[in-house]
Amino acid sequence: MYRFLLTPRWLGILALTLVASYVMVQLADWQLDRYRGRSAINERIDAGATATPVPLASKVPTPTGTAGTAGPGPATEDTWSRVTVTGRYDPANMILVRGRTVESRVGFEVVTPLLLADGTAVLVDLGWIPPAPGGATAQPQVPALPTGEVTVVGRVHESESASGAVSDRNGLLETRRITVPRLAGHLPYPVYGAYLLLDEQTPAADPAFAAVPIGHANNWQNLGYVVQWYAFAAMALVGYGWVARREARRAAGLDTRPLDRAADGHPAPTGPA
Known part of the structure; x- marks a missing residue:
């Protein structure tokens, strides 16, 4: 058969x-x-939310290059870790990241280098602020940052992969993506190869900064x-x-049903009326 x-x-x-x-x-x-892979990311996000912060250098390699370079990125299992680090903000090299959405509103994330005692720096995402009146790209008025020593607790975020142009507008660097190696090229010191999403800091951050939500992978x-x-x-x-x-x-x-021609796209014969 x-x-x-x-x-x-x-x-x-x-x-x-x-x-x-x-x-x-x-x-x-x-x-x-x-x-x-996405399930593992979600597990790290959930674990980091309640973890005791550890020193930054234990999760992200310390940069050893020259000024304007970025160090190695963190290991995959160290992303979203909760870390702490102490230094001084460098508002002269503040970075505005435009086109960022929080609660359906488009505005800017403010990323500022935190200068450490060893001469290196780590980029800290302080949070989201709305644009100035005039449109989603109108440069905002950034709240003043602490001038003295600051202790930061934040989540390790790997460098964003898509590179975007970095421009200087009114004395502030501006970009659409937080691509650490590209941003490091505009800074006068070596930079850690990941940035931090701010959880808390001492002294406290200005309440004008809205926390950047950490979304789970679908x-x-x-x-x-x-x-x-x-x-x-x-x-x-x-x-x-x-x-x-x-x-x-x-x-x-064994199969004499009159559906054979219909199965081939032809109507089955009906016989004489």
Whole structure:
């Protein structure tokens, strides 16, 4: 009954089915990897929210290069760690990051280097402020920063990958992305290879700064894709078996239903009226 499966036509259909199923399984495995990676990110975010802060240098390598360079970034497992560091803000090299949204409002994140005793600096995202009247890109009036020694507690955020142009507007650096190596090139000291999202500081930060929310990665979407691609792969194999079985029954005269022509896109004969 199934010798027809060895004909070139059916061998070709089998090959296409197997290739399609293999591709769909690979896509499912890729989405599974993304699900695991995003789940790990969410776990680090949750763990860091309540962790006791540790010294910055224990999570991010100390930069050893020259002025205008950035040190190595943190290990993956150290991102979102809660760290503490003490230094002095350098408002002369403040960076405004435009086009940032908090609670559906577009404004600026204010990133300022914190100068450390060893001559290095770490970029600290102080928070979000609205633009000045006149539009989303109107440069804001930034609240004054503490002039003395400051102790910062923040979350380790890896450098943003997409590079953007850094411009000087009214004496302040401005960009759309916090790409640490690019920003380091505009600063007169070596910079840590990650920046900090401010949790708290002593003395306290100006209340005009709104905390930048830390969003969880949407890992459930990836899990849905995993199920979808595995289901498609199974459907392709089951569909091949169903069609082959029906063809075998037809060849053996066991399937005489008048649906054969309809299955090929033609209406089934109805006979004389």
